Amino acid sequence: MKLTKLIGLLLSISLLVVSSTVVWGQQKTQITVQTYWSLEPPGGVAWSDIIKKYESSHPDVEIKHYYVPFGDLVKKLITQALTGDFPDVVFADNPDVQYLARAGAFKDITKLVQEWGVWKDYIPGSQLAVTYRGKIYALHQSTNNLALWYNKDYFKQIGIASPPETWDELINVCQKLKASLPKVYPIGFSARNTEEGTWQFEPFLWSSNGSLLALDKPEAVRALDLWTTLVKEGYAPRDVLNWGQGDLTQYFKNKQLAMMVQGDWELSQSGLEDFKKNGMVFGNNFDVAKIPVPKKGMKPVVPMGGECFTLPAKGNPQKEKIAWDFVKFLNDSKNMADFCANTGRVPTRISAIEPLLKDRPDLKVFTEQAKSAVPRPAAGAGEKYTDVSTITREAIQKALSGTLSPEQAFKEASEKIRKLFSTDEEYNKALVEARSALSKVRK
Amino acid sequence: MDRFGPKRYGFILPAIIFTVLFAIYPLIYNVVFSFQDVTAISLIQKTSQFIGFKNYIDTLNDPIFRRTVLNTLIFTVLSILFQFIIGFLIALLFNKEFPLRDFMISLIMLPWFIPILVSGTVFKLFFMDMGLINRFLLSLKLIPKIVPWITDANMAIYSLTIANIWLGIPFNFILLYTGLKGVPVELYESAEIDGAIGLKKTLYITVPILKPIIITTLLLGAIFTIKVFDLVWIITGGGPGNSSHLFSTYSYQLAFGNYNFGLGAAVSVIMILIIIVVVSILNLIKVED
Numbered sequence: 265m266k267l268t269k270l271i272g273l274l275l276s277i278s279l280l281v282v283s284s285t286v287v288w289g290q291q292k293t294q295i296t297v298q299t300y301w302s303l304e305p306p307g308g309v310a311w312s313d314i315i316k317k318y319e320s321s322h323p324d325v326e327i328k329h330y331y332v333p334f335g336d337l338v339k340k341l342i343t344q345a346l347t348g349d350f351p352d353v354v355f356a357d358n359p360d361v362q363y364l365a366r367a368g369a370f371k372d373i374t375k376l377v378q379e380w381g382v383w384k385d386y387i388p389g390s391q392l393a394v395t396y397r398g399k400i401y402a403l404h405q406s407t408n409n410l411a412l413w414y415n416k417d418y419f420k421q422i423g424i425a426s427p428p429e430t431w432d433e434l435i436n437v438c439q440k441l442k443a444s445l446p447k448v449y450p451i452g453f454s455a456r457n458t459e460e461g462t463w464q465f466e467p468f469l470w471s472s473n474g475s476l477l478a479l480d481k482p483e484a485v486r487a488l489d490l491w492t493t494l495v496k497e498g499y500a501p502r503d504v505l506n507w508g509q510g511d512l513t514q515y516f517k518n519k520q521l522a523m524m525v526q527g528d529w530e531l532s533q534s535g536l537e538d539f540k541k542n543g544m545v546f547g548n549n550f551d552v553a554k555i556p557v558p559k560k561g562m563k564p565v566v567p568m569g570g571e572c573f574t575l576p577a578k579g580n581p582q583k584e585k586i587a588w589d590f591v592k593f594l595n596d597s598k599n600m601a602d603f604c605a606n607t608g609r610v611p612t613r614i615s616a617i618e619p620l621l622k623d624r625p626d627l628k629v630f631t632e633q634a635k636s637a638v639p640r641p642a643a644g645a646g647e648k649y650t651d652v653s654t655i656t657r658e659a660i661q662k663a664l665s666g667t668l669s670p671e672q673a674f675k676e677a678s679e680k681i682r683k684l685f686s687t688d689e690e691y692n693k694a695l696v697e698a699r700s701a702l703s704k705v706r707k
Numbered sequence: 708m709d710r711f712g713p714k715r716y717g718f719i720l721p722a723i724i725f726t727v728l729f730a731i732y733p734l735i736y737n738v739v740f741s742f743q744d745v746t747a748i749s750l751i752q753k754t755s756q757f758i759g760f761k762n763y764i765d766t767l768n769d770p771i772f773r774r775t776v777l778n779t780l781i782f783t784v785l786s787i788l789f790q791f792i793i794g795f796l797i798a799l800l801f802n803k804e805f806p807l808r809d810f811m812i813s814l815i816m817l818p819w820f821i822p823i824l825v826s827g828t829v830f831k832l833f834f835m836d837m838g839l840i841n842r843f844l845l846s847l848k849l850i851p852k853i854v855p856w857i858t859d860a861n862m863a864i865y866s867l868t869i870a871n872i873w874l875g876i877p878f879n880f881i882l883l884y885t886g887l888k889g890v891p892v893e894l895y896e897s898a899e900i901d902g903a904i905g906l907k908k909t910l911y912i913t914v915p916i917l918k919p920i921i922i923t924t925l926l927l928g929a930i931f932t933i934k935v936f937d938l939v940w941i942i943t944g945g946g947p948g949n950s951s952h953l954f955s956t957y958s959y960q961l962a963f964g965n966y967n968f969g970l971g972a973a974v975s976v977i978m979i980l981i982i983i984v985v986v987s988i989l990n991l992i993k994v995e996d
Contacts, residue, residue: 338747339963345751363966367748449837457946502858503835505947520837647748650965658771662948667860673948 292326295587296351299571300334306534310606318593325586338364345369350576352587358393358404359459359640361572363647365401371575374400376588382613385597388705389568390612393639396646403595406609407570408527409633410467411552415544418445418522427523427553431490434556438499441522450499452512453525455491455664459650460508461657463567464525465491466640467555470565470702476644476652477695479659480671480678486558488670492663505664516550517542525555527569528630531608552629563706568637570609610634635705642701645694648684655680734979740972747966755969762973772974775952778864779981782871782953783932787925789872794879794924799909801880802887812884819877827941830870831857834942860950863943867951871938875931879924886920887913919993926989933982954978 303312315327330351332340338360344350345368356364364370377383377400383391390404414427419437422444428434438450454464468491469476474484494500513530515521517539529535536546544550555564573591575584593599601616603609605623610630617631641649659677662668668676685691741762743755766772801812818826833839834856844850856866894912903911914921936955939945945952945960952960954974962971 338966342747342751342966363747367751369751457944457949501836502853502855503837505858506831506835506943651967654960654965658949661946662860665855665858665860665947665950667948667950 292324293583293586294326294328295353295583295590296328296330297353297355297590298330298332298337298340298351299355300332300337301571302331303329306537307532309534310532310603313606314594314599314603317599318590322586322589325590327590341369342367345577348578350579352576352579352583353573353590354576355571355573356402358390358407358568358570358572359649361394361402361574362396362641363650365396365399366647368577370401371577371579372399372401373403373575373588377403380592382595382597385613385615387612387614387635387637389634389637389639390570392642392701392704393568394572394574402572402574403591404570404572404612405594406600406604406607407568407612407634407637408529408609409566409569409630409637410464410525410527410555411566411629411633412523412555413516413526413550413552414523415516415519415521415550417549418448418519421445427551428556429554430560431556431558434490435493435497435499437523438494438497442497442499445522448520448522449501449515450521451494451523451525452500452507452515452521453491453494453504454507454509454512455504455657455660456506456508457657457661458508459653459657461660462653463569463640464509465656465660466567467525467564470567470638470643471555471557471562473562473702475695475698475702476656477681477691477698478678479656479674479681485670485674488660488663488674491660492670495664496666502664505661517544528552528608528610528627529569531624531626533606533608535608546626552626554629554633563636564633565702565706566633566637567643568634568639570612638701638705643698645681645684645698648694651684652681655684737972738976740968741976743969745968745972747968750968758969762969763977766970766973766977771949771952771957774950775954775957775974778951779933779953779978781864782868782935783929785865785868786871786875786932787928790875790879790928791921791925793872794876795883797876797880798883798887799913801884815880816877818874823874823937824941826874827870827938830938831942834866834870857943857951858947860947863947863951867939867942870942871932871935874938875928878931879928882920882924882927883917886917890916922989922993926986926993929985929989930982933978933985954981 297315299311301311302308303315305312315329319325319327337356341354341356341364344354345364350369354370356370361370365372383400386404387407390407393404394400394402412427418441419425419427422440424437424440428437434451441448441450454460465487466476468487469484472483472487474481474487478484491500495502495504509526512521512524512526516524516526531546531552539546539550555566557564573594575587575591579587594603595613597611597613597616598619600611600613601619601623604611604616604620604627608624608627610627611617611620612634621628621631640653641647644652655677659668659673662676663670663673667673682691685694742757742759744758744761745755749755797815801808801815831838835841836853836855836858838856840856841850841853845853855862857863890913894916895908898908898912933953934955935953936959939951939953939956940959943951945956949957955978958971958974958978960971961974962968
């Protein structure tokens with residue numbers, strides 16, 4: 265008796281819950297979005313603002329955000345692709361787009377993008393990043409890249425007027441900094457055993473005309489040689505082997521590093537406040553400069569960062585229209601510029617760059633570099649990029665820790681990378697693709 | 708009531724269902740994966756091919772894997788040895804009455820209560836080239852120059868072992884300490900009358916009586932140590948140059964870093980086999996007793 269009563273009670277409660285959501289559902293359409301961006305202030309203000317802005321202009325839509333930690337997003341999308349149970353709007357870091365498109369997690373949105381008609385407004389790297397086998401699979405909502413950050417006070421102290429532009433100048437500045445400031449490390453970068461390590465090395469590799477698919481070539485080896493020299497001479501601590509990019513900012517803020525390789529996302533409004541709290545004002549105490557190149561006249565080529573929004577392969581057809589509308593809203597030129605101004609990012613649409621720079625002239629170095637930024641898979645064997653990256657950073661770590669010389673480390677790596685391809689033809693095709701991606705953005 | 712009839716299986720049914728669903732099924736799935744060419748793409752498109760022992764052959768030919776085997780051996784043997792010795796010595800010390808003993812015991816247990824994410828990060832800061840240990844030793848002039856604790860390919864695994872020893876002491880201590888509490892005082896008293904002193908008491912009374920507990924401690928210690936993951940992942944991430952991987956971190960990197968689930972599964976199956984062998988050997992000793 266008691267049991268039936270209990271079951272009856274539970275049933276009525278669940279019915280009540282179900283019916284109330286149905287009533288709610290009639291009033292508002294709920295669109296689910298999944299990202300690794302937090303909505304919490306101060307960092308998440310821009311993201312939660314843009315969601316609120318959409319909701320207030322579309323009172324019949326409710327945006328429900330699901331937060332997934334950075335390291336879990338691709339795993340989550342793979343699981344969702346297996347079960348077919350996707351959120352209405354999906355999101356991924358740009359180097360993962362081609363892989364996820366190939367895996368069948370994303371929808372081919374070529375037609376929708378063509379109908380919208382703003383495709384030509386995207387910078388070349390952003391177009392490359394979301395295209396797989398001639399089809400568009402996502403829209404690149406914002407980008408970021410790496411530059412050389414330097415402590416102006418330290419530079420003044422040792423009498424250097426401008427930041428180093430070439431590798432020789434970089435070594436020279438490091439030498440001077442080390443001689444006069446023994447407690448400060450001249451430079452820091454991240455050579456950690458994660459994608460961060462490869463991503464931080466690529467600006468030097470690509471600016472030197474090197475390719476991830478031909479690491480045994482002198483252009484590539486000299487880039488690793490530069491990093492190894494920086495560590496060997498004590499200009500950078502060996503700790504770079506374990507440092508993530510977040511660590512770099514901490515040491516730079518604490519004035520333990522005179523220079524660092526770092527991205528523009530640290531120049532968000534809240535990030536700038538943090539710097540101020542440490543007595544560092546952008547432009548006065550520290551500044552950013554383009555990544556140094558091997559020789560004068562060469563052009564810095566950096567990897568392209570930033571995230572993409574799109575529709576899942578199997579979405580809810582009734583909600584797809586609203587979901588696409590939300591993706592377009594996020595990619596709207598004005599919204600993009602506002603979002604970037606707050607988060608210290610670079611717009612992917614050319615028409616949004618000028619409005620952003622009016623607001624944030626300090627992002628100029630990054631917007632310039634973005635125009636020639638390369639998406640990593642395009643210059644690193646497409647869907648094999650994760651393997652290529654793993655092998656590359658293993659070699660970087662071997663050289664920096666002194667296990668192997670730069671030549672040996674990259675020779676070993678290039679042999680391993682070659683083995684990822686079953687035929688010469690396949691390898692040569694990837695090599696040509698990587699070369700053409702790099703030359704495309706260099707123009 | 709029929710005590711031996713088929714009805715009695717009803718009582719163990721929940722346990723069986725639970726084990727099959729949450730332990731045996733994933734385990735078998737993992738073994739199946741290890742014989743297939745599984746990547747994220749083939750998983751979603753359901754195009755994984757059966758490739759026999761290729762994953763295992765590739766794994767055994769992989770220099771990083773061989774290094775990983777050596778690392779796991781160094782890490783496990785040294786960790787268990789020192790955790791046990793230090794834990795045992797502390798347990799012996801605390802077996803004597805002295806003021807503030809209970810408070811001190813809770814201090815000893817502290818490493819166990821701290822999340823590994825926190826202690827791992829602290830160890831990373833300690834071991835860094837510009838970290839606390841180097842600064843301390845340099846200022847005392849105990850070392851002529853910086854020691855690359857976690858940035859040298861040969862040293863990293865030993866530094867990780869030191870961190871793990873620290874983490875494992877409380878576990879060894881508390882098991883052995885509770886065991887010591889169960890040794891009757893009369894035994895020591897009569898031994899003293901027979902002229903046993905100091906070390907002799909420990910060797911001939913404490914150790915034989917504690918033998919089952921000692922074996923259990925070593926057994927659990929071995930299982931816990933072979934599968935350590937977070938500590939290594941936080942401090943070195945398997946670096947520099949993949950020189951400090953354990954089975955767990957390497958298998959994770961293959962499966963979830965490179966999305967090569969087949970290879971990752973093969974590494975983890977080998978790890979499970981090794982754990983089964985180690986546990987069986989230790990169990991054999993226990994049974995013989």
